[in-house]
Amino acid sequence: MKILKFGGKSLANGKGIKTAIQIIRDKAKQQEDIAVVLSARGNATDELLEMLEKAAHKESYHEQFTAFKAYQSQIDRAVDFSEEFTTLENLFQGVSLLGDYSEKIKDQVVSQGEIIAAKLVTNLLKKEGVNAHFTDARNLIKTDNVFGNARPLDVISRKNVINHFKSHNGTTVNIVTGFIGSNQNNETTTLGRNGSNYTAALLANFLDAEELQNYTHVDGIFTANPDLVADAKKIEELSFNEANELANFGANILHAKTIVPLIEKNIPLRILNTFNSSDEGTIIKQKTIKKGIKSISVLDNVALVNLEGGGLLGRVGVDARIFKTLGEKDINVSIISQGSSERGIGLVIDANQASNAIIALEREFENDFYTKDVNKISVIDDVAVISIVGQNLSEFHKPYNALIKNQIVPILFNNTVSGKNVSLVVKKTQLHKAINVIHGQIFGISKKINIAVFGKGLVGGTLLDQIVQSKKDILDKNNIKLNVFAVADSQHVYLDKNGIADNWQETFPKEKVAYTVQQIIDYAKNNHLENLIAVDTTASKEFIHNYISLVNNGFDLVSANKIANTVEYSFYDTLRKELKKHQKNYLYETNVGAGLPLIDTIKLLHKSGEKIKKIRGVFSGSLSYLFNTFSVEDVEFSTVLKQAEEKGFTEPDAREDLSGNDVARKLLILARELDLKHEFSDITIQNLLPVHLQAISLQKFKNNITDLDQTYKLIKANQQKNHVLRYVGDLSTETGVLEVKLISVPSNSALGQIKGSDSIFEIYTEAYKEQPLVIQGAGAGAAVTARGVFGDILRLTEKL
Ligand SMILES: NC(=O)C1=CN([C@@H]2O[C@H](COP(=O)(O)OP(=O)(O)OC[C@H]3O[C@@H](n4cnc5c(N)ncnc54)[C@H](O)[C@@H]3O)[C@@H](O)[C@H]2O)C=CC1
Numbered sequence: 045m046k047i048l049k050f051g052g053k054s055l056a057n058g059k060g061i062k063t064a065i066q067i068i069r070d071k072a073k074q075q076e077d078i079a080v081v082l083s084a085r086g087n088a089t090d091e092l093l094e095m096l097e098k099a100a101h102k103e104s105y106h107e108q109f110t111a112f113k114a115y116q117s118q119i120d121r122a123v124d125f126s127e128e129f130t131t132l133e134n135l136f137q138g139v140s141l142l143g144d145y146s147e148k149i150k151d152q153v154v155s156q157g158e159i160i161a162a163k164l165v166t167n168l169l170k171k172e173g174v175n176a177h178f179t180d181a182r183n184l185i186k187t188d189n190v191f192g193n194a195r196p197l198d199v200i201s202r203k204n205v206i207n208h209f210k211s212h213n214g215t216t217v218n219i220v221t222g223f224i225g226s227n228q229n230n231e232t233t234t235l236g237r238n239g240s241n242y243t244a245a246l247l248a249n250f251l252d253a254e255e256l257q258n259y260t261h262v263d264g265i266f267t268a269n270p271d272l273v274a275d276a277k278k279i280e281e282l283s284f285n286e287a288n289e290l291a292n293f294g295a296n297i298l299h300a301k302t303i304v305p306l307i308e309k310n311i312p313l314r315i316l317n318t319f320n321s322s323d324e325g326t327i328i329k330q331k332t333i334k335k336g337i338k339s340i341s342v343l344d345n346v347a348l349v350n351l352e353g354g355g356l357l358g359r360v361g362v363d364a365r366i367f368k369t370l371g372e373k374d375i376n377v378s379i380i381s382q383g384s385s386e387r388g389i390g391l392v393i394d395a396n397q398a399s400n401a402i403i404a405l406e407r408e409f410e411n412d413f414y415t416k417d418v419n420k421i422s423v424i425d426d427v428a429v430i431s432i433v434g435q436n437l438s439e440f441h442k443p444y445n446a447l448i449k450n451q452i453v454p455i456l457f458n459n460t461v462s463g464k465n466v467s468l469v470v471k472k473t474q475l476h477k478a479i480n481v482i483h484g485q486i487f488g489i490s491k492k493i494n495i496a497v498f499g500k501g502l503v504g505g506t507l508l509d510q511i512v513q514s515k516k517d518i519l520d521k522n523n524i525k526l527n528v529f530a531v532a533d534s535q536h537v538y539l540d541k542n543g544i545a546d547n548w549q550e551t552f553p554k555e556k557v558a559y560t561v562q563q564i565i566d567y568a569k570n571n572h573l574e575n576l577i578a579v580d581t582t583a584s585k586e587f588i589h590n591y592i593s594l595v596n597n598g599f600d601l602v603s604a605n606k607i608a609n610t611v612e613y614s615f616y617d618t619l620r621k622e623l624k625k626h627q628k629n630y631l632y633e634t635n636v637g638a639g640l641p642l643i644d645t646i647k648l649l650h651k652s653g654e655k656i657k658k659i660r661g662v663f664s665g666s667l668s669y670l671f672n673t674f675s676v677e678d679v680e681f682s683t684v685l686k687q688a689e690e691k692g693f694t695e696p697d698a699r700e701d702l703s704g705n706d707v708a709r710k711l712l713i714l715a716r717e718l719d720l721k722h723e724f725s726d727i728t729i730q731n732l733l734p735v736h737l738q739a740i741s742l743q744k745f746k747n748n749i750t751d752l753d754q755t756y757k758l759i760k761a762n763q764q765k766n767h768v769l770r771y772v773g774d775l776s777t778e779t780g781v782l783e784v785k786l787i788s789v790p791s792n793s794a795l796g797q798i799k800g801s802d803s804i805f806e807i808y809t810e811a812y813k814e815q816p817l818v819i820q821g822a823g824a825g826a827a828v829t830a831r832g833v834f835g836d837i838l839r840l841t842e843k844l
């Protein structure tokens with residue numbers, strides 16, 4: 045036999061009840077041996093309780109009652125509910141007169157919901173030709189006298205059920221009311237939370253069913269609550285033990301007491317979706333094939349009570365007193381944590397009981413306060429418990445590290461001795477983010493990286509386009525979801541927590557709003573965005589002052605902007621200390637050589653102890669292009685400069701390149717990588733700009749750009765034969781000299797032979813003494829730079 049159980053939503057008017065009837069009918073027609081257990085339909089239980097409350101407060105419940113009756117009768121007007129409706133009317137009237145009600149009355153009221161459901165379904169099935177039999181569970185499930193949460197009496201209930209099914213067998217399909225029973229005086233009782241599931245589990249146990257099929261409105265048990273984690277996936281199978289842990293820790297589709305009768309008889313429980321008949325659901329059984337982490341569940345209506353005191357050390361019986369005190373107040377402790385120093389004990393309890401718990405504990409430990417053995421009993425009531433069911437402790441460092449990287453420091457930990465369940469208490473405000481971080485980490489379904497791009501000019505804009513083009517591939521290949529939630533220029537931002545549109549260029553002007561960086565930080569916080577990266581593709585001297593605040597607020601940094609690495613050393617140093625303190629990363633590979641792997645190589649050589657003696661080369665892509673072209677073509681200097689600008693090689697203000705500042709910055713960045721604490725002012729720079737073009741506005745400079753032509757014509761003409769101009773940087777760690785200057789070199793030398801916008805870096809080390817290690821390639825350009833920034837982002841995603 046199979047027991048089928050249908051929940052309230054599966055029996056609601058419309059598609060629910062229609063489909064439920066079809067499912068039962070088809071199984072009956074296929075001569076499956078089934079019994080059906082039903083909850084109240086739709087929101088009937090809640091509505092009955094609301095009306096009862098209204099009656100107790102002498103408020104009018106009549107309108108709601110009329111609507112209730114209409115809803116319940118709507119599907120089949122032939123069913124006679126007069127007995128149930130009259131019972132309810134009488135009960136409400138009585139309660140209204142008294143202005144109060146007991147748990148016993150409440151049970152009589154709510155039980156009508158299940159009775160009405162079972163009567164209706166029986167009738168509908170009969171119309172479909174099924175030999176359905178209305179079965180009132182009050183005649184079968186006998187309970188104690190605890191109204192509202194009655195405990196079934198095993199022996200007598202078992203006997204009643206077996207006898208009933210003996211006399212109603214064969215083609216009969218028993219339609220049983222869930223949730224309700226009766227005591228020895230035949231007074232109606234109810235089985236408490238998840239009571240209908242409990243009835244179904246008891247029936248399965250008493251009748252040795254082969255399976256219990258629980259029809260719900262979801263496809264099964266998920267790796268996490270899909271309302272909180274968009275990436276949550278359905279679990280195919282769970283063991284009873286895992287289901288039990290999930291049940292204990294808030295997976296409200298299950299309840300521990302409903303699993304026990306199934307474990308006893310090894311009866312599988314299948315969670316199915318009434319509305320998705322093609323889905324196999326989740327099966328819960330004794331043994332499963334797949335091992336490992338199965339699900340994350342949450343308890344969010346909890347409080348953490350903390351009892352602290354130096355005098356607790358070595359004292360016998362403290363825990364016993366705590367539990368006795370709480371037990372007397374009927375307060376259940378779901379987690380206890382005590383350090384080996386015994387100076388503090390943390391207890392997780394239901395949030396609604398926190399005040400009672402504090403009052404009771406303060407009373408119990410009153411004398412211990414006087415003797416100063418206990419200093420403090422406090423409560424943190426805005427906490428939540430996340431339980432990772434199936435989590436092996438040996439693997440726990442992964443989600444833990446991910447939490448810390450996202451600035452979520454759990455308040456308390458707890459694990460089961462079997463090592464298959466770890467629970468964390470976190471601040472409720474961090475719950476959403478925490479559960480997503482853990483889920484992404486342990487299921488590896490896809491790790492979501494939330495990116496804010498500051499600066500949407502040449503490099504930033506190209507980067508955004510590259511992300512749009514590649515994000516699907518990256519998701520498919522690497523399981524990484526790149527979610528750009530903010531794009532900003534100097535004044536406006538376009539925000540979307542679910543990711544900017546692919547046509548962001550068109551959307552930006554429509555969606556943009558004025559902003560401060562703090563508002564973007566708050567946006568990320570309020571939307572629980574995890575794995576945050578801020579990308580600086582500005583050339584701004586001001587923007588870098590946001591770096592520390594971004595780092596403090598959980599962002600890792602990627603930057604094409606060279607300013608932060610080249611302002612005074614104290615800033616450089618402070619930023620690194622903040623990064624270390626917050627375990628954040630700052631990647632800036634494109635600062636020198638655009639997309640070339642230069643900084644990484646230098647770092648690696650330096651870290652490995654290889655002494656770098658000298659770095660020399662053409663550091664600037666734009667000046668490389670400028671002099672490569674100008675040296676060999678008969679063309680004006682200003683014309684080539686304009687071409688370099690148009691090709692995106694120059695800085696937003698090309699004078700940054702011509703002044704030598706940009707190359708000097710690159711030199712300084714490399715020097716600092718080698719632990720030289722140089723300042724920008726320590727660099728000897730040959731400025732290629734005549735004085736009158738240096739301090740004027742950018743526009744004026746552009747208008748007078750041809751003023752450069754005569755000077756460079758002369759310099760070019762005065763060179764030795766077969767020589768070309770190159771603007772080079774020279775860094776000597778031995779002398780500490782950093783120099784940038786224009787030189788003339790033989791056209792067949794290494795520097796003389798470079799083409800286009802190529803940069804070339806010659807790295808002389810102890811191992812690479814005579815023949816330097818050479819890195820050469822495009823040293824500027826939006827596409828290569830954006831690709832380099834993208835590379836940094838991807839490098840970071842591996843660390844997150
Ligand atoms: N072009 C190249 O080959 C390379 C460029 N870089 C660096 O990339 C950076 C960007 O260069 P481009 O894209 O050519 O510049 P760009 O001028 O085209 O774009 C800069 C963008 O930053 C925005 N911006 C300015 N101040 C801002 C602020 N405070 N907050 C937010 N946005 C702000 C501007 O509105 C503009 O959209 C520069 O720092 C440059 O040194 C680095 C390596 C190579």
Ligand SMILES: N[C@@H](CC=O)C(=O)O
Nearest residue numbers: 664665666694695824
């Ligand atoms: N303007 C720079 C761009 C890269 O940093 C250069 O020309 O090298």
